[in-house]
Amino acid sequence: MIWEVFRQEREGLPFQHGGSLEAPNLVFAEAYAREFYGRRDESFALWIVPREAVDEVREPYVAEVFDRDYRRVDGYSLKVKLKEARERAGTAGAR
Amino acid sequence: MSAQELLALADDELILGWRNSEWTGIAPFLEEDVAFSSIAQTEIGHARAWYELAAEELGTDADALAFDRQPDEYRSARFVELRLVPDWAATIARHWLYETADAIRISDLKSSDDPRVAGLAEKIDREEIYHRMHADMWADRLRNEPRFAEALETLWPYALGMVDGAQRDRLCEGAGREPVTPIERGEHADELRPLWEEMTMVRRSIPGATW
Numbered sequence: 119m120i121w122e123v124f125r126q127e128r129e130g131l132p133f134q135h136g137g138s139l140e141a142p143n144l145v146f147a148e149a150y151a152r153e154f155y156g157r158r159d160e161s162f163a164l165w166i167v168p169r170e171a172v173d174e175v176r177e178p179y180v181a182e183v184f185d186r187d188y189r190r191v192d193g194y195s196l197k198v199k200l201k202e203a204r205e206r207a208g209t210a211g212a213r
Numbered sequence: 214m215s216a217q218e219l220l221a222l223a224d225d226e227l228i229l230g231w232r233n234s235e236w237t238g239i240a241p242f243l244e245e246d247v248a249f250s251s252i253a254q255t256e257i258g259h260a261r262a263w264y265e266l267a268a269e270e271l272g273t274d275a276d277a278l279a280f281d282r283q284p285d286e287y288r289s290a291r292f293v294e295l296r297l298v299p300d301w302a303a304t305i306a307r308h309w310l311y312e313t314a315d316a317i318r319i320s321d322l323k324s325s326d327d328p329r330v331a332g333l334a335e336k337i338d339r340e341e342i343y344h345r346m347h348a349d350m351w352a353d354r355l356r357n358e359p360r361f362a363e364a365l366e367t368l369w370p371y372a373l374g375m376v377d378g379a380q381r382d383r384l385c386e387g388a389g390r391e392p393v394t395p396i397e398r399g400e401h402a403d404e405l406r407p408l409w410e411e412m413t414m415v416r417r418s419i420p421g422a423t424w
Binding site for chain 2: 139140141142145146149150152153154157
């Protein structure tokens with residue numbers, strides 16, 4: 119049986135996928151997960167989930183049929199805008 | 214606590230760690246290979262810590278105690294010397310019996326008059342929690358397996374010989390087994406010699422070298 123393990127690096131941070139492991143039941147899965155993801159004090163908490171419990175959605179992208187590129191942020195350089203704004207405020211290079 | 218008593222503890226941990234490490238690469242499946250190897254490694258780490266305490270009293274160092282003695286100078290119990298590869302049921306039987314006995318031994322050491330011994334036992338116990346969890350889950354899984362029951366039966370007198378005096382009654386209770394005549398510490402198993410040859414091979418190859 120395959121288990122997916124998610125780990126939280128520090129309290130309050132989101133859980134992220136750590137990897138998967140094979141174990142006959144949850145007790146074994148927990149023991150191995152502690153070994154793989156907890157031994158070096160690298161995780162604050164773990165989620166151990168049977169792979170079958172994960173609902174995978176393939177290609178979740180909803181086709182874009184209308185031009186709504188104003189929703190997208192690519193090509194918008196914050197760096198340049200920020201530089202200009204700082205110059206206007208006379209604080210360029212202050213940081 | 215005498216240096217000889219410390220050596221018995223350290224030798225048990227070193228030899229058992231070495232025996233368990235014989236499963237590295239050939240454990241029943243990958244996850245278990247990693248877990249069991251890691252347990253073997255922590256046992257050897259505990260051996261080092263006990264050797265260091267003994268070395269202070271004996272005016273030597275941990276490596277010399279671990280590797281420069283002759284096989285008959287080791288104080289390990291026969292229980293840990295037995296070579297059980299490739300019998301996984303017997304390996305788990307020893308692992309579970311050892312952890313059950315070791316828990317009793319460590320809990321006594323935690324209240325030792327010697328603060329160094331008590332402090333070290335406290336630290337070791339924190340790692341042993343994981344060992345016990347691992348041993349218990351396997352013992353539970355193999356509970357109805359005849360080969361496991363048979364191995365427990367065979368190894369039981371050896372396990373009793375690992376602890377002393379009143380600890381034996383507690384081990385009977387902890388393991389849920391009737392007392393039998395223990396196989397006492399002192400004589401070594403025939404398997405110790407080849408293990409010693411392998412274990413000390415590199416160190417003997419260049420005496421006095423530093424690494």
